[in-house]
Amino acid sequence: MSDSVHPVHPGRPHVAVIGGGISGLAAAHRLTGGGVRVTVLEGSGRVGGKLYAGEIAGMPVDLGAESVLARRTEAVDLARAVGLGDRLQAPAATALLWTRGTLRPLPGGHMMGIPGDLAPLAASGVLSPEGLARVAGDATLPPLDLGEDVALGELVAARMGREVVDRLVEPLLGGVYAGDALRISLRAAVPQLFEAARHAPSLGEAVRQLQARAAAAPSSGPVFQGIEGGIGTLPLAVADAVRARGGVIRTGAPVTGLARTGDGWRVELPGGEVLAADAVVLAVPAPDAARILARAARAAGAGTAVDELAGVEYASMALVTMAFRRSDVEGLLHGSGFLVPPVDGRTIKASTFSSNKWRWNADADPDVFVLRTSVGRHGDDAGLELPDAELVARSLTDLGDAVGLAAAPLETRVTRWDGGLPQYPVGHVARVARIREHVARLPGVRVCGAVYDGVGIPACIASAYRAAGEILADLAAPAGGPRHGRGE
Known part of the structure; x- marks a missing residue:
């Protein structure tokens, strides 16, 4: 036999986590805390991904x-x-906006650049008088009708004018997604605003309602935090914690494919190396997930997951x-x-x-x-x-x-x-639901990361915990039960 096969430790489930960014490391941390053996396989020469x-x-x-x-x-x-x-x-300190030839205060009273309070917006000088009048007109328009989803920028332009999109929404949204506001899904990018806007008479009123709720909630500290030495030290510390629990982390180990073997999986690496695993967590970008899953997913009638993943921009x-x-x-x-x-x-x-x-x-x-x-x-x-x-x-x-x-x-x-x-275009939430539905046809496989539940670090960690929790529940199921099933 030409393959080099690393077997599962007898009597102890083994999970392969593919991807060593913060999502994969968070999944490995949760899994090792659940008592299973974990191997993290990272294709590049370091862990951490976009945290560097x-x-x-x-x-x-x-x-x-x-x-x-x-x-x-x-x-x-x-x-x-x-x-x-x-x-x-x-x-510390506050951010400014460089527009119309000068640095201006970033006006308060907004959510992702969508204004709820006109006073700080007017004082900032960011919008022209005509732009301010257009924002005020939001309250006089017919009630919102968002349907199943809507492009954030298009909604703001229709309700408050294109100037708000160009001068406020685009720079703020660009800092998070590096995306085009006219294409990004409101439901996926700012889900709390999507829900509030479904029941509010205007877009500005939806923003004000959310801000009022936030002001009434008990304060739990700063909105944002960093880490002394850099946020890039977080994945390094998580990796150390995973190793301390017995987990194995390998860099320079790109996964080329998956193959089903009875109750488990063959995780294929270059040079004919194969790692045996009871379950697999894919914590890699969508194109890599599509490539790794392609053969096994199509064999299981789950090719839709591959197609949807390959379509993510x-x-x-x-x-x-x-x-x-x-x-x-x-x-x-x-x-x-x-x-x-x-x-x-x-x-x-x-x-x-x-x-x-x-x-x-x-x-x-x-x-x-x-x-x-x-x-x-x-x-x-x-x-x-x-x-x-x-x-x-x-x-x-x-x-x-x-x-x-x-x-x-x-x-x-x-x-x-x-x-x-x-990128999260209109319909992204439905796309993610289809991906998860079809991946669930692959027993013992889960996906997590920035593609699915948000690009922010907390969202990536939550996505990882969801995948790890489902795997742990699956592995703990009694014989004849739903082991390697949907885990839902």
């Missing part, structure tokens, strides 16, 4: 995601569980991280950074002043100031085709125009995330 701790000018920085939504507790709870609780840190982006002498930027960089509406035609879509935003970053070296810019969104990859040096140069040009920055950086680093963010 690095350094510049000798200082620790995040080269990927830099904060988590703390009001949703999954990420903060996981950080505490793996020993990072005392390193959680709230961001992704946006690419790049982060340009730069370190300056603090004395060269003193007095220029205020707040935590700024967002840039695409309609203004700039290369960068945002800049984060990391040394203002994060105390741990400022304390790392008081003589150095770190900032970063982001480039790229769905359907607009022109900037991403530029070489690194040109991306740096264009970022510096935009920073010069925005804040008067003229200094040369001490060091720069460009991090490219090709196909980094899944």
Whole structure:
């Protein structure tokens, strides 16, 4: 026999987790806590995925995601569980909006750029008088009719005018999805607003109702949090915790396919290596999941899952991280950074002043100031085709125009995330339901990650916990019961 087969430990279920990003590691953490043997297989040379701790000018920085939504507790709870609780840190300062040739305050009273309160919007100068009048007209329009789903940007444009979409919704939504607001599903991207809007007379009233509920809820701390040393330290700590529980984590181990073997699975790797598993969690981007599942899914009559996964679109982006002498930027960089509406035609879509935003970053070296810019969104990859040096140069040009920055950086680093963010077009929630329905025809297989339940870190962790919980329940089922069944 030419294959090298790694057998399951007798009497102890073994789960293969394919993908070593935060979703796969969170699933492995939950699974090892449930007493099963786990092997994490990551195709690249490191764990963490879009959470990536690095350094510049000798200082620790995040080269990927830099904060988590703390009001949703999954990420903060996981950080505490793996020993990072005392390193959680709230961001400082406030963000601005660079539009119409100047930096302006990001108006309060909005949800994902959709205004509920006109006063701060009017004071900000972000919209023209005509734009403000169009927003006010939302209250006079017929009641909302959202149907099964609607594009967020199209709804806002119809109710409040295109100016709100261009100047507010696009820059805020772009920071989360790097997507096109006119295509992104309201139901998938902002589900709480979709539900509120179904019962509200206007879009602004739906926003106000949600804000009133949030204000009435007991405060549980900051809305966002980071981690001293960077959010990229979270997957490293989770990986250490998985190993401490006996889990195995392999990098440089791309999975090429799955094959059913009686009550289990053959997880196929390059060179003829095969890993035997009782169950499998796929925590990889949709194209990789489609490729890995293709043969087994079509054999089981679940080819729809493969087709739906293959149809998910992704946006690419790049982060340009730069370190300056603090004395060269003193007095220029205020707040935590700024967002840039695409309609203004700039290369960068945002800049984060990391040394203002994060105390741990400022304390790392008081003589150095770190900032970063982001480039790229769905359907607009022109900037991403530029070489690194040109991306740096264009970022510096935009920073010069925005804040008067003229200094040369001490060091720069460009991090490219090709196909980094899944897009949620209208109908995405139904697509995810179809994927899960057909994957459930593969006994003992589950999927999780940013494709399914939200691109934020807490949502990815929740998706992982759902998959791991179903696998544990499945494996615990008595003989003759629903083991390897749907687990629902």
